[in-house]
Amino acid sequence: MSRELEFLSTQVIMGRMSRRDFLGRAAALGVAIPVATSMLSSAALASSPIKGGALRAGMQGGESTDSLDPALWTSQVQHSFGQSWGEALTNVSPEGDLVPRLAEEIHASDDAREWTFRLRRGVQFHNGKEMDADDVVATLERHSDEDSQSGALGIMRGIESVRKTGNYEIVITTTEANADLPFLLSDYHLMIQPNGGKDAPEAGIGTGPYKVVEFEPGVRQRAERFQNYWNPDEFGHADEIEILIINDTTSRMAALQSGQVDVVNRVEPSIVDRVANLSNVRVQSVAGRAHYVFVMHADTAPFSDNDLRLALKYAINREDMVDRILRGYGTVGNDFPINAAYPLFPEDIPQREFDLDRAAYHYRRSGHDGPIVLRTSEVAFPGAVDAAQLFQQSAAQAGITIDVRREPGDGYWSEVWNVQPFSASYWSGRPTQDQMYSTAYISTADWNDTRFKREDFDQLARDARGELDETRRQEMYRDMGLMVRDEGGLILPMFNDYIEATSDRVQGWNPHPMGEMMSGYALSRLWLSA
Amino acid sequence: MNSLIARLIAQRLALGISLLFAVSVLIFAGTQILPGDVAQSILGQGATPEALANIRRELGLDQPAWQRYLSWLGGILQGDLGTALSNNRDIAESLGRRVNNTLFLAFWTAVVAVPLAILLGLVAVRYQNRWPDRLISGSTLTAISLPEFFIGYLLIYFFAVQLNWFPSVASVHDRMSLGERLHAIALPAATLTLVILAHMMRMTRAAILNVMQSAYIETAELKGLRSLLIIWRHAFPNAVSPVVNVVMINLAFLVVGVVVVEVIFVYPGMGQYLIDHVAKRDIPVVQAVCLIFAAVYIGLNMIADLVSILSNPRLRHPK
Numbered sequence: 023m024s025r026e027l028e029f030l031s032t033q034v035i036m037g038r039m040s041r042r043d044f045l046g047r048a049a050a051l052g053v054a055i056p057v058a059t060s061m062l063s064s065a066a067l068a069s070s071p072i073k074g075g076a077l078r079a080g081m082q083g084g085e086s087t088d089s090l091d092p093a094l095w096t097s098q099v100q101h102s103f104g105q106s107w108g109e110a111l112t113n114v115s116p117e118g119d120l121v122p123r124l125a126e127e128i129h130a131s132d133d134a135r136e137w138t139f140r141l142r143r144g145v146q147f148h149n150g151k152e153m154d155a156d157d158v159v160a161t162l163e164r165h166s167d168e169d170s171q172s173g174a175l176g177i178m179r180g181i182e183s184v185r186k187t188g189n190y191e192i193v194i195t196t197t198e199a200n201a202d203l204p205f206l207l208s209d210y211h212l213m214i215q216p217n218g219g220k221d222a223p224e225a226g227i228g229t230g231p232y233k234v235v236e237f238e239p240g241v242r243q244r245a246e247r248f249q250n251y252w253n254p255d256e257f258g259h260a261d262e263i264e265i266l267i268i269n270d271t272t273s274r275m276a277a278l279q280s281g282q283v284d285v286v287n288r289v290e291p292s293i294v295d296r297v298a299n300l301s302n303v304r305v306q307s308v309a310g311r312a313h314y315v316f317v318m319h320a321d322t323a324p325f326s327d328n329d330l331r332l333a334l335k336y337a338i339n340r341e342d343m344v345d346r347i348l349r350g351y352g353t354v355g356n357d358f359p360i361n362a363a364y365p366l367f368p369e370d371i372p373q374r375e376f377d378l379d380r381a382a383y384h385y386r387r388s389g390h391d392g393p394i395v396l397r398t399s400e401v402a403f404p405g406a407v408d409a410a411q412l413f414q415q416s417a418a419q420a421g422i423t424i425d426v427r428r429e430p431g432d433g434y435w436s437e438v439w440n441v442q443p444f445s446a447s448y449w450s451g452r453p454t455q456d457q458m459y460s461t462a463y464i465s466t467a468d469w470n471d472t473r474f475k476r477e478d479f480d481q482l483a484r485d486a487r488g489e490l491d492e493t494r495r496q497e498m499y500r501d502m503g504l505m506v507r508d509e510g511g512l513i514l515p516m517f518n519d520y521i522e523a524t525s526d527r528v529q530g531w532n533p534h535p536m537g538e539m540m541s542g543y544a545l546s547r548l549w550l551s552a
Numbered sequence: 553m554n555s556l557i558a559r560l561i562a563q564r565l566a567l568g569i570s571l572l573f574a575v576s577v578l579i580f581a582g583t584q585i586l587p588g589d590v591a592q593s594i595l596g597q598g599a600t601p602e603a604l605a606n607i608r609r610e611l612g613l614d615q616p617a618w619q620r621y622l623s624w625l626g627g628i629l630q631g632d633l634g635t636a637l638s639n640n641r642d643i644a645e646s647l648g649r650r651v652n653n654t655l656f657l658a659f660w661t662a663v664v665a666v667p668l669a670i671l672l673g674l675v676a677v678r679y680q681n682r683w684p685d686r687l688i689s690g691s692t693l694t695a696i697s698l699p700e701f702f703i704g705y706l707l708i709y710f711f712a713v714q715l716n717w718f719p720s721v722a723s724v725h726d727r728m729s730l731g732e733r734l735h736a737i738a739l740p741a742a743t744l745t746l747v748i749l750a751h752m753m754r755m756t757r758a759a760i761l762n763v764m765q766s767a768y769i770e771t772a773e774l775k776g777l778r779s780l781l782i783i784w785r786h787a788f789p790n791a792v793s794p795v796v797n798v799v800m801i802n803l804a805f806l807v808v809g810v811v812v813v814e815v816i817f818v819y820p821g822m823g824q825y826l827i828d829h830v831a832k833r834d835i836p837v838v839q840a841v842c843l844i845f846a847a848v849y850i851g852l853n854m855i856a857d858l859v860s861i862l863s864n865p866r867l868r869h870p871k
Binding site for chain 1: 606636638639640641646649705708709712713716719720721723725815816817818820824825828829831832834
């Protein structure tokens with residue numbers, strides 16, 4: 023078959039040529055029409071997404087208090103909807119590589135402190151304005167404001183200045199060397215808005231493949247395809263997307279089963295086997311970076327004694343927890359917050375085993391006596407109360423008495439976690455190892471929920487951040503991982519998979535370890551088969 | 553007679569309004585003594601003392617309580633409920649939709665449930681202690697004994713998942729026609745009907761049976777009237793007062809107590825709205841919703857009162 027015909031059929035798929043034109047051109051090339059149409063459909067099946075239809079997701083995690091202002095986003099619903107109408111400068115691929123989005127080219131100075139971003143030209147906001155350097159600078163400024171309440175403020179604190187150096191070029195200077203800066207700018211709070219959203223933060227105007235048409239917080243959020251979107255081949259396949267907030271698990275599954283939604287998030291491990299057996303439903307799970315943890319304050323007695331911390335780390339049966347709490351949809355943790363889903367993962371750190379003799383040995387050495395209070399709650403993570411009880415039982419075999427105290431869900435995050443010395447909690451992943459450590463393990467971190475404060479660790483983190491040689495950097499991360507694992511206050515029994523489900527008419531699912539719903543890209547990347 | 557009734561209605565209305573004012577004081581005082589500071593809960597973990605002071609000034613929290621109460625009350629009287637602290641949206645606007653949805657579901661449930669309950673009550677009296685009575689009482693009591701989420705799940709399983717007659721997601725929106733809306737709320741309305749049916753039916757039955765002991769009913773029977781006619785024309789009017797009271801309590805429940813059903817059927821009513829804002833300590837919204845709930849209770853009870861008075865001449869002339 024002629025190369026020209028192949029080229030033509032891809033043109034149709036890309037939407038650059040109408041089907042009718044294609045058939046006409048094919049006839050001119052002397053190909054019978056049935057052959058031509060079958061070529062067309064096989065090209066579609068092989069590669070490219072089908073445009074059209076309304077894609078509906080039923081999601082857990084929306085509240086009536088949600089806002090369209092990217093600075094205030096906290097939940098997976100806001101994340102998923104935001105990735106559909108907004109765009110950041112960069113994205114991170116499922117393999118952990120940097121992908122340019124609104125930035126076209128990125129250059130670092132040799133000391134990794136000065137970063138030049140060349141912006142994409144001809145990108146339009148939903149209100150018709152063209153995006154340029156002013157909008158990007160204003161966006162980054164808005165999120166750097168100490169009063170902004172922005173979820174990205176922690177990232178922005180490391181930025182010294184943002185300058186416009188051309189209509190489509192900006193230069194960012196960081197306070198200290200940071201090889202990860204372009205990764206950090208993929209943060210979902212940092213959606214580029216016209217004039218940075220300074221005039222109307224809640225307008226929901228971005229450059230993304232969909233434009234917001236309906237926003238009813240805690241109920242539904244709907245968006246239609248943006249006709250002037252710059253990259254329609256890759257994003258924005260359905261004509262319309264909608265998120266229905268369905269916080270109740272049973273209702274969410276019923277909505278998927280009865281065909282009212284095409285995608286649901288948070289399929290609970292306890293029912294996932296039954297969901298997998300349904301005829302018109304596909305379960306999508308991906309091993310991610312999120313993890314369930316028990317955190318000890320390493321500066322508070324009795325947890326200030328490393329022997330006691332080690333005793334507890336050896337006394338937890340990780341395999342059993344993955345089996346029972348996650349029903350196998352997860353992997354065992356190794357007491358440091360990084361796993362193989364991160365780039366530069368240090369592979370050779372030995373796995374900590376469940377070892378009652380060692381637990382008893384360290385417990386004796388710590389000289390501690392009496393019960394240890396562990397606070398838990400259903401909101402800490404799904405199954406947190408059961409997990410605490412399993413921990414209690416396995417620790418009892420080593421002679422350690424854990425007193426499990428169940429706390430109410432309301433107020434758990436303000437009164438218990440990061441306040442009480444020993445509690446259950448969870449973490450979702452971060453784009454890079456550095457960001458994970460900077461968020462919760464360096465001395466000055468706001469969310470240092472293990473009170474792990476060590477000068478040498480902080481110094482190592484700073485050095486690694488500015489290190490452009492990847493082999494050296496990986497070695498540094500190995501040392502940091504070992505420090506947290508052997509001396510930190512973190513007990514990390516398991517990394518949980520993200521488990522989602524789609525109806526069988528949904529195509530294009532591409533697992534992404536960084537977050538739920540293909541790390542928020544699901545709605546703009548999935549398409550519906552006819 | 554008419555002026556007497558007008559005076560009674562005016563009296564009740566005045567009473568209801570003053571009660572509402574008293575409730576507004578209670579709500580305001582209640583939300584003031586809630587643990588946790590509003591400014592603190594807005595800013596969360598990252599609160600600095602300056603930011604706290606800024607927010608307090610912005611919200612007027614540095615003024616004395618009575619002054620804040622008066623300005624809050626003044627706003628409400630002009631229809632201004634303020635803006636939500638959590639997402640800066642106008643409360644009157646977002647709450648208005650939710651109230652409409654809640655009233656829509658409550659109204660259509662009542663349209664089905666109230667006549668059905670009364671009819672079943674009448675039939676149960678007519679066939680007292682025989683199989684229709686036993687069947688009606690047995691089935692409605694079974695329905696009320698099951699938790700409402702369980703009834704909801706059963707209905708979803710059979711009518712949404714298996715038969716695909718009705719949607720399991722009752723999420724109504726502006727683009728729907730009335731017919732589509734009614735189709736969407738079929739399952740939640742059926743669930744709520746099953747929940748409130750027994751209470752109203754049993755009360756109708758008991759109240760009428762009470763009247764049926766009277767001598768004048770015996771006379772009617774001796775006159776040879778058909779028993780359903782006796783019940784409807786002679787016994788029921790004298791049993792209206794307790795029945796109306798129970799009906800109103802159930803209607804109030806339909807407005808203020810249906811959070812569980814809202815969650816299961818993903819219905820955008822007031823309940824979930826209130827709960828989300830309580831969790832975020834979004835006080836202005838909590839106050840507004842509580843005030844609406846109080847108004848619903850007071851209003852419906854006032855109607856029950858008036859209906860009782862109108863249906864019973866003795867109550868019009870209290871000693």
